[in-house]
Amino acid sequence: MKTNTMIKVNNIGKTYNNQIALQSVNLDIHNGEFVALVGMSGGGKSTLLRLIAGLEKPTSGSIDIDKTKSKSLVRMMFQEDRLLPWMTVIENLSFKSKKPEDIKHAKELLDLVELNDYADHYPNQLSGGQKQRVALARALMTDPEILLLDEPLGALDALTRRKMQDLILDICKKQNLTTVLVTHDVDEAARMADHIVVMKDSTNYFETDGPKDIRNPGQVGLVAEKVLDAILEEKPHVMKTA
Ligand SMILES: Nc1ncnc2c1ncn2[C@@H]1O[C@H](COP(=O)(O)OP(=O)(O)OP(=O)(O)O)[C@@H](O)[C@H]1O
Numbered sequence: 001m002k003t004n005t006m007i008k009v010n011n012i013g014k015t016y017n018n019q020i021a022l023q024s025v026n027l028d029i030h031n032g033e034f035v036a037l038v039g040m041s042g043g044g045k046s047t048l049l050r051l052i053a054g055l056e057k058p059t060s061g062s063i064d065i066d067k068t069k070s071k072s073l074v075r076m077m078f079q080e081d082r083l084l085p086w087m088t089v090i091e092n093l094s095f096k097s098k099k100p101e102d103i104k105h106a107k108e109l110l111d112l113v114e115l116n117d118y119a120d121h122y123p124n125q126l127s128g129g130q131k132q133r134v135a136l137a138r139a140l141m142t143d144p145e146i147l148l149l150d151e152p153l154g155a156l157d158a159l160t161r162r163k164m165q166d167l168i169l170d171i172c173k174k175q176n177l178t179t180v181l182v183t184h185d186v187d188e189a190a191r192m193a194d195h196i197v198v199m200k201d202s203t204n205y206f207e208t209d210g211p212k213d214i215r216n217p218g219q220v221g222l223v224a225e226k227v228l229d230a231i232l233e234e235k236p237h238v239m240k241t242a
Pocket residue numbers: 016017019020021039040041042043044045046047048
């Protein structure tokens with residue numbers, strides 16, 4: 001494994017009964033990198049994320065995670081990330097731990113996601129965006145090094161979504177998290193990712209560098225166009241195995 005590699009996907013294949021979800025996928029994700037997986041529905045994005053999370057086993061190939069860097073583990077956040085309705089926001093993070101360090105850490109994370117005024121609220125008193133911010137804080141409680149995001153902003157309105165994108169980016173960069181985001185939104189991928197992987201036909205993928213400056217909408221738009229072309233083209237014009 002290269003020194004800077006955090007997640008190495010080696011020739012992964014995944015078959016469900018007779019259905020091929022993934023075939024021969026290779027990918028190197030570097031420490032601190034933000035990678036987006038995009039592509040047609042059914043292209044295997046969520047499958048790849050679940051394999052990285054260790055929630056499922058590959059049919060062939062392997063996934064190596066740099067354990068020397070992963071002091072804790074991999075954390076995953078979903079679109080429908082259920083908070084426990086009978087616990088307050090802070091309890092959803094601390095799981096009612098009485099340890100002062102757990103409570104302190106939970107408060108710091110609530111501060112990070114700008115919800116410190118909501119610590120004693122219950123989930124049904126929160127908006128959709130606020131719930132997702134709690135879910136993000138909860139995912140960060142164990143100080144993961146790798147954050148896997150499966151369409152976490154899909155249910156949010158455009159404005160809340162944009163704010164959450166900025167918040168997630170800010171946190172991921174500040175904490176040097178290695179992040180893999182599955183999204184249907186090509187603009188979101190172009191805005192957020194250092195690197196975009198277009199998953200096609202369960203076998204092919206195309207990679208393009210994301211924009212370096214998200215404050216430049218023109219640059220983001222150009223990347224999004226390039227990615228859309230790659231998704232829609234019969235054969236992607238650039239093929240690269242990492
Ligand atoms: N648990 C499962 N059992 C059987 N087939 C599955 C299972 N999970 C995924 N598949 C199949 O594997 C393929 C890839 O699915 P996956 O959910 O990874 O795609 P996706 O790119 O995330 O799709 P979407 O964008 O629609 O969420 C699909 O053909 C799907 O039907």
